[in-house]
Amino acid sequence: xxxxxxxxxxxxxxxxxxxxxxxxxxxxxxxxxxxxxxxxxxxxxxxxxxxxxxxxxxxxxxxxxxxxxxxxxxxxxxxxxxxxxxxxxxxxxxxxxxxxxxxxxxxxxxxxxxxxxxxxxxxxxxxxxxxxxxxxxxxxxxxxxxxxxxxxxxxxxxxxxxxxxxxxxxxxxxxxxxxxxxxxxxxxxxxxxxxxxxxxxxxxxxxxxxxxxxxxxxxxxxxxxxxxxxxxxxxxxxxxxxxxxxxxxxxxxxxxxxxxxxxxxxxxxxxxxxxxxxxxxxxxxxxxxxxxxxxxxxxxxxxx
Ligand code: AMP
Numbered sequence: 001x002x003x004x005x006x007x008x009x010x011x012x013x014x015x016x017x018x019x020x021x022x023x024x025x026x027x028x029x030x031x032x033x034x035x036x037x038x039x040x041x042x043x044x045x046x047x048x049x050x051x052x053x054x055x056x057x058x059x060x061x062x063x064x065x066x067x068x069x070x071x072x073x074x075x076x077x078x079x080x081x082x083x084x085x086x087x088x089x090x091x092x093x094x095x096x097x098x099x100x101x102x103x104x105x106x107x108x109x110x111x112x113x114x115x116x117x118x119x120x121x122x123x124x125x126x127x128x129x130x131x132x133x134x135x136x137x138x139x140x141x142x143x144x145x146x147x148x149x150x151x152x153x154x155x156x157x158x159x160x161x162x163x164x165x166x167x168x169x170x171x172x173x174x175x176x177x178x179x180x181x182x183x184x185x186x187x188x189x190x191x192x193x194x195x196x197x198x199x200x201x202x203x204x205x206x207x208x209x210x211x212x213x214x215x216x217x218x219x220x221x222x223x224x225x226x227x228x229x230x231x232x233x234x235x236x237x238x239x240x241x242x243x244x245x246x247x248x249x250x251x252x253x254x255x256x257x258x259x260x261x262x263x264x265x266x267x268x269x270x271x272x273x274x275x276x277x278x279x280x281x282x283x284x285x286x287x288x289x290x291x292x293x294x295x296x297x298x299x300x301x302x303x304x
């Protein structure tokens with residue numbers, strides 16, 4: 001099954017303790033689409049400015065991502081400037097320049113309105129809802145967000161969240177959204193807002209899946225060489241949704257496997273700046289990494 005995604009397509013300027021990149025290919029929609037493209041057909045809705053390099057569009061096309069929903073308009077592309085210190089779990093936003101996203105009205109191409117799997121990557125919650133309104137018979141809607149929107153457009157965000165099945169969110173942002181420091185209580189409050197499934201991303205500590213009354217904890221791969229965590233959350237979501245859309249199986253065991261696929265995709269993303277690790281990532285490497293995750297967290301029963 002195909003996935004329809006709306007999100008930012010950006011030029012990111014990022015500094016980490018291990019290097020820096022100026023105006024590299026980024027954006028929540030971009031990272032999601034590239035990651036999910038390993039599993040199924042992806043249709044991306046977004047806007048870019050006249051300054052957006054054609055080579056970035058060519059890279060997305062090389063991943064067979066459908067770009068008919070990307071508008072190119074006069075003006076400047078969305079830009080994000082961020083920095084990480086040695087604690088790579090927390091991005092510091094230095095600058096957010098919405099630019100062409102300020103006046104953007106997403107238009108889902110007619111041919112994409114029947115798509116059943118929808119991902120609302122991190123972007124203005126008003127735009128996320130405009131996409132929900134244009135799809136005819138969604139089977140699964142998942143959504144991501146960040147502190148920028150939790151603080152800046154809280155009411156609109158809560159309206160969007162009330163319409164989705166799954167919310168993926170960082171640990172700190174879950175606390176901010178729920179106004180609750182205990183994560184389990186925060187998740188309960190978010191469940192009450194609408195989504196029956198919540199994934200709390202904990203950076204280098206992994207991810208928690210809270211589905212109805214079940215909790216599943218997935219580790220992150222202990223990696224020796226991390227360059228840039230930007231986009232890890234979106235790559236996670238891409239692997240997670242990609243696996244669900246590919247199998248069409250939304251049972252709890254399938255959700256758990258999808259969380260590990262997502263974790264594997266995030267673990268690749270952080271190995272290079274921007275989306276560069278995906279320029280030469282082969283499916284066999286993904287399979288191998290899934291196995292590594294299995295070994296990492298497997299243990300046997302004991303008799304005590
Ligand atoms: P993450 O997966 O959370 O690391 O997402 C990083 C991506 O989110 C970057 O490539 C940014 O371009 C994008 N981003 C940052 N701030 C925003 C925002 N306010 N709205 C939409 N996208 C954003």
